[in-house]
Amino acid sequence: MATHSLTFRKEVLMKTFIVLSFVSFLTVFALYQYGYVSQPLSLITYSLRPIARTRATRTHTSGYLMPALIFLASGPQNNYMRFKHVLPLVALQNRTLVAYPIRNHKTQDNASEARNLSETFDIELLKKFVPVVTPYEFFRLCNGSAVVLDQGRGARGNLLKEIHRDTGLLFHAIKLNRANSKNASTFARRPSSLWKYPCIIYRPRSAPYHNVAQWKKTSKEAYHHLKKAPYLRSMGDEGERHICKGKEYLAFHWRNRSGEWCTTWGRKHLCNFTRLNLVSESPQLVKAFQNFMKLKNISCVYLAFPPFAKRMYDILRPHIPQLYTKEDLIKTVPSIAAYKNDNFVISLVEQEIVKRAVIFIGCSQSAWTKFAKFERADMNRSTIYLTAIKHMPKEVTAIN
Template sequence: MTNTSTRLLFPVHFWEGGPNWNYLSFRMLVAYAITHNRSIVMIPFHNHFVKGFTKGYRPFEETFDINRLRKIVPVVTPEFYKEVCGASIDFLVQFPISKMRKAMRKENRKRYERTRGDFKKLWDIHLPDTKRKRRNFTETERQMMKADEIRCLGIYGPRQIPNFLTEKEKAVFKHIDRYFRLSENIRSMGATVKSLLCGGKPYIAIHWRNRTGEMVEYHSIDCKTEEQCLHNLAMLSNASQVIAEAVGQFMKNLGIDCVYVAIPPRRQEFVERLRNIVRHVYTAHFITSRDNAELRRLEDDNYVLSLVEQEVCQGAEVFLRCGVSNWSEFVQIGRESLGKEVAYLRDIPNIPEEIYEFI
């Protein structure tokens, strides 16, 4: 078999979701690289879509501890890839799109073309033109079977490819998650915040994501009509008091009176109501208002602030995650690798069933 350093895997995913979608996609490809004896190319990640979204990318090393990751898989730069493979990728797969709705196919082609443009701009690497190809599940499976024949392999959208990983490949996740850690700088800032939070006492963390509000604000395709979204938003607003009371009782039963709430940068009634019930409620404002220049700068850097919040959630006694969220999933994976508890916010007692899908 060809030496690992010359069998490369280039992750081809930039715009299929937010940063956490891409972190989780990269994690999948680490599993693939390990089990198929490949080096993986580190890629940058784009900024968040909220709070003054700025176009551009953040270096891989700013997000993850590359030295730690290299203990389990060879990690190389795009420049190294070009030295070995030239300015093109022996492209293996894109997820099947032939059975998608027309609007979804159009959106996915748009995202891929945007990725093609960025590969050209960032590294002068050429991705193939797939506009006239109508991939189906059978073709994708056939391509996956031929993957080991390809030296300079590119995989696009692994999380959207059915059965992308085998059970053998999934089995390495527990090993990977011990080494797939946030960067040393992020962990250091997280440690600083945790030392200041709650006077050093135990705390719980909640990821509160008002998905209905996001649907209205970003005109999500998951929302059938704006009227429906506004109705659901009002329902969730009315339920905020009940949810806050349920969280308060949950914390009382644990004997903890301090909570960190990770929220998108928009007004949240839930937090306002929770402050009337729980003695100590902290949000990102606590981080950016400290007498610490490094933390204060995060007010204008939502990308790093979000990572620091995830590190804070890692350190909580209990993490109550959002039902559908890559942000929550990424925190959960990290906590489970450390043997820490994770629960769904909707699963604590007295949460109304009609709002499960929104929290």
């Protein structure tokens, strides 16, 4: 009796396992073929309508463009630059922009987290330039299918898989015919061949598309509508009032590029060499910096730097009494202190501080500096580099 019962149980378990396996296979196959909508996305916190707010010159849109800002070897700032270049393209094609999220920096503890685009940019202002929808709305309006154009330098990883990771949406890629597949790589420069497709996912290039007709005029209008989110601008205003006692200040973005290679990629010989040069040249560095401040009649400096490049702070601090950093902002501004453990937000707030400086000395090879420079240019403020400072040691300018 016991043996019969045991046999019966085994048969039931085996049949149950087979049925569940078959159901699981069908589920996975269905998800792959038709796309999958996850539970309501926590990262989509704002409600946008697809055609509600358009530019004065537009009465309808020809389709949707989702810039998939996924470059596994890059940080958020590189994606902001690509997003900036995509905006004129969206307008030139008379499309609706899909607000794709931005990932944290790869060096952060929560690097896998995708941040709502509204955490960086003013979505309401963007909607005055082009219509904007969320990825979820894009998925729904396009029935989970889109033409996928995977471009850009450093474009690694399965794009649809990465999009699913960021949004919870699994898209189905529409296959182009052979003629249009050949033209796909020229989408940025000669996009007319793909205008007929209403739903496009695009991993954008890093460079703008200068030879597109009317690019310059359209990009100027686009950039005027690309501003940081209101909460970031508000913290920037508060921070400006608290540092340097409200007086004019110089902002300096320091990046020890070869030091970063050592820290991030393990090239210790470069890191050690760089540190020795920086220390040995510090007296001339300080003197050149002080003379420049005296020439510009500025006594206060805001220094922005990543955590692993603190050496410049250690060098300048004994010689510049009014030297401020993000630590001072966190100590004195409650709204900024609330984000003290969120490097994603603090970095954006620092850009707001830099943007307001009367003089900005940036790092020529840094995307962080490049985006700050772009924002300052919109305010008719210039950006310079260490090479512009008289008698600054070449060893110092070379590693920044």
